[in-house]
Amino acid sequence: MDTDSKKTFYITTPIYYPSDKLHIGHTYCTVATDAIARYKRLCGCNVMFLTGTDEHGQKIEEKAKQAGITPQQFVDNIVEGNGGILDLWKLMNISNDRFIRTTDGYHVNAVQRIFSKMYENGDIYKGKYVGKYCTPCESFWTESQLVDGKCPDCGREVIDAEEEAYFFRLSKYAGRVRELLLTGDFLEPASRVNEMIKNFIDPGLEDLCVSRTSFTWGIPVDFDAGHVVYVWVDALFNYMTALGYMNDAHDDLKKYWPADVHIVGKEIVRFHSIIWPAMLMSVGEPLPKKVYGHGWLVMDGGKMSKSKGNVVDPYRLAERYGVDALRFFLLRTFPFGADGNFSNELLIGCINNDLANDLGNLVSRTTAMAEKYFGGRLPENHRFHGEMDDALVSAVSALRGRYEAQMEKFQLQNALEEIFKVIQRANKYIDENAPWVLARDMDANGPRLAAVLYNLLETVRICAVLLTPFMPESCEKIFEQLGADEASRSWDSAARWAVLPADCRVVKGEALFPRIDMKKELEELEKMNEAPSESKSNPVLPNVTIDEFAKCDMRVCKVLSCESVKKSEKLLKFTLDDGSGAPRQILSGIRKFYEPEQLAGKTVVAILNLPPRKMMGLESNGMLLSAVCEVNGEEKLHLLMLDDSIPAGYRLC
Ligand code: MSP
Numbered sequence: 001m002d003t004d005s006k007k008t009f010y011i012t013t014p015i016y017y018p019s020d021k022l023h024i025g026h027t028y029c030t031v032a033t034d035a036i037a038r039y040k041r042l043c044g045c046n047v048m049f050l051t052g053t054d055e056h057g058q059k060i061e062e063k064a065k066q067a068g069i070t071p072q073q074f075v076d077n078i079v080e081g082n083g084g085i086l087d088l089w090k091l092m093n094i095s096n097d098r099f100i101r102t103t104d105g106y107h108v109n110a111v112q113r114i115f116s117k118m119y120e121n122g123d124i125y126k127g128k129y130v131g132k133y134c135t136p137c138e139s140f141w142t143e144s145q146l147v148d149g150k151c152p153d154c155g156r157e158v159i160d161a162e163e164e165a166y167f168f169r170l171s172k173y174a175g176r177v178r179e180l181l182l183t184g185d186f187l188e189p190a191s192r193v194n195e196m197i198k199n200f201i202d203p204g205l206e207d208l209c210v211s212r213t214s215f216t217w218g219i220p221v222d223f224d225a226g227h228v229v230y231v232w233v234d235a236l237f238n239y240m241t242a243l244g245y246m247n248d249a250h251d252d253l254k255k256y257w258p259a260d261v262h263i264v265g266k267e268i269v270r271f272h273s274i275i276w277p278a279m280l281m282s283v284g285e286p287l288p289k290k291v292y293g294h295g296w297l298v299m300d301g302g303k304m305s306k307s308k309g310n311v312v313d314p315y316r317l318a319e320r321y322g323v324d325a326l327r328f329f330l331l332r333t334f335p336f337g338a339d340g341n342f343s344n345e346l347l348i349g350c351i352n353n354d355l356a357n358d359l360g361n362l363v364s365r366t367t368a369m370a371e372k373y374f375g376g377r378l379p380e381n382h383r384f385h386g387e388m389d390d391a392l393v394s395a396v397s398a399l400r401g402r403y404e405a406q407m408e409k410f411q412l413q414n415a416l417e418e419i420f421k422v423i424q425r426a427n428k429y430i431d432e433n434a435p436w437v438l439a440r441d442m443d444a445n446g447p448r449l450a451a452v453l454y455n456l457l458e459t460v461r462i463c464a465v466l467l468t469p470f471m472p473e474s475c476e477k478i479f480e481q482l483g484a485d486e487a488s489r490s491w492d493s494a495a496r497w498a499v500l501p502a503d504c505r506v507v508k509g510e511a512l513f514p515r516i517d518m519k520k521e522l523e524e525l526e527k528m529n530e531a532p533s534e535s536k537s538n539p540v541l542p543n544v545t546i547d548e549f550a551k552c553d554m555r556v557c558k559v560l561s562c563e564s565v566k567k568s569e570k571l572l573k574f575t576l577d578d579g580s581g582a583p584r585q586i587l588s589g590i591r592k593f594y595e596p597e598q599l600a601g602k603t604v605v606a607i608l609n610l611p612p613r614k615m616m617g618l619e620s621n622g623m624l625l626s627a628v629c630e631v632n633g634e635e636k637l638h639l640l641m642l643d644d645s646i647p648a649g650y651r652l653c
Contacts, residue, residue, distance in 0.1 A: 006046035010256035011037050014264050015052040015238050018078035019059050025297045025304040027314040028330045033263045034094045038469035039407050042491050048256045050242050052100035053079050057231040061217035071217040073542050091318055093472055100242040102234055106249035110241040111234050112222045123169045123282040129209050133161030155616045166211040173278035174205040180277055187273045189337035192293040196273055236276045259288040269293035292410055295339040324471035325351050331412045344525050348516050355513035358423045366456040367481050370506040373439050380503045382450035389455055392429045395422050396459050400495045403466050419463050426459045457482055465494040474512055481509045553609040554652040562596040568616050572596055579649015587620035593637045603642040
């Protein structure tokens with residue numbers, strides 16, 4: 001079928017914040033979407049699968065500042081750098097057709113046009129955003145950003161203040177959005193509808209603040225300098241700009257919009273099922289057909305986060321167990337719509353039971369016997385089914401239909417369950433037919449033995465076709481072992497029996513999924529978790545020139561005195577001899593790691609030429625260098641200390 005006449009299917013993942021490295025929870029969402037996209041392609045759809053990165057916002061601006069680079073350099077590094085998001089999706093075999101970055105020029109211009117359009121149609125208006133203000137820092141803060149009710153930057157009192165901002169008339173669309181949620185199946189699973197109505201719609205939808213002036217890393221409102229577009233307005237429209245909405249970079253809007261489904265995590269269902277439809281209503285564009293809100297992968301009952309240690313690093317897991325095993329585990333173990341509790345025991349158990357014992361064994365026993373008894377090529381004259389074959393053949397024949405019913409509902413775990421019921425049935429069939437007993441008298445039993453093996457090969461083939469969206473590389477290896485050509489790997493062929501030629505040629509390969517020694521592995525993981533994250537998932541920052549580096553004046557300093565700063569849990573005040581003859585004061589947020597008396601007399605390294613900064617009313621003239629890393633989910637810090645024989649004032653170069 002040529003691609004134009006195929007049914008289209010447009011599926012998206014959320015676009016990820018490149019503020020930190022991604023963990024296994026993010027991988028879960030993308031792998032699930034990938035499996036659905038691959039399934040739809042297998043069924044013959046013309047699929048557009050979009051993912052990308054959501055690169056603006058205050059958090060990124062702050063992180064870049066901390067790293068001493070521009071926000072653009074910061075996001076470039078996490079997205080495109082070594083071990084970044086693009087690398088991760090490549091590693092995980094994600095088959096996205098397009099990747100959007102919200103810093104892409106075409107998206108930026110399109111969002112400006114969209115914002116103006118909503119302003120012109122009266123749905124965006126200027127108002128006042130009420131918050132807190134730190135006068136010395138000239139910074140606007142929300143209540144939740146304050147630390148102990150004070151400015152998070154300098155620790156001083158803040159005042160009530162107002163900031164000019166643009167608002168979107170979300171309230172105007174409350175009725176239409178409510179109706180959308182309550183009729184049909186726009187939002188799934190159904191439980192999410194109740195959450196939205198009860199928590200957000202019924203209490204009353206307020207207009208949404210859609211511009212900010214307190215930071216600059218965002219898409220500028222082109223008709224009002226100083227305002228940047230709220231990051232969610234910018235982000236949500238990615239689903240359309242990536243197809244060419246309000247831009248000429250792409251021309252696929254007609255073909256793929258409205259989206260068939262947005263796959264999103266539960267905490268962002270609100271943005272996708274309330275704010276997104278309301279904005280589309282405002283600009284007069286068709287609404288997506290469905291939003292599916294999946295659950296979270298949690299650890300020990302809490303949401304997964306960077307602070308939960310290295311085990312949730314997808315690079316490590318994929319490296320240790322293989323990409324397909326990891327993909328499979330995620331989708332086989334947890335019901336897609338609900339939360340799932342991640343543990344190493346579950347992961348290893350799943351690999352051992354489903355992949356090594358059930359699938360791996362079936363494939364290796366079947367191909368090994370075909371080699372052993374028939375030199376890898378079955379004879380042609382075996383095609384007969386006995387009654388003993390009926391149970392297996394009918395289970396396999398019904399499999400595609402059962403699988404499809406589950407996949408269409410995005411019940412990935414149930415679809416896999418259907419396949420594994422058949423795999424278990426096939427392993428039982430081997431025991432029932434005991435091919436090794438038949439092989440004792442090949443003259444009498446040769447054709448029957450060939451029939452048994454053929455039935456097993458067909459079972460493996462059909463299961464492999466249906467497993468392809470979940471484990472593309474392993475299924476490819478299985479097909480090679482079966483000698484299956486393109487036609488016998490297709491969706492159609494998964495509903496037909498006896499597609500492999502009677503005298504098919506089989507080659508036994510290596511074990512697909514080796515068994516893991518659970519006890520030993522858990523011990524190793526425990527050890528691994530105590531080591532710092534690999535540099536692979538903690539990418540090296542972009543290059544600086546030697547001249548740029550040389551601009552940092554780093555000197556050996558002696559600690560003359562060190563004391564805690566009153567009312568601060570974080571700060572230590574250092575008086576240093578930097579070799580100049582005059583004492584230098586530096587404040588450092590390392591109170592949690594050192595007692596002040598431990599540090600007097602030590603030889604340390606400081607950058608002297610940073611601009612002076614006030615913290616808790618005291619001036620800091622430079623910064624002490626420390627080695628920082630995250631171990632077992634906890635931040636560890638070591639102040640750099642040098643040999644005391646090095647005199648103060650020496651420069652590091
Ligand atoms: N940038 C927004 C999305 C904008 S879409 C227009 C965002 N980004 S995110 O990086 O924080 O999250 C991306 C997706 O990963 C979300 O769907 C989120 O639910 C999902 N997950 C993050 N942690 C997760 C788990 N622990 N488990 C499952 N999904 C998780 O939100």
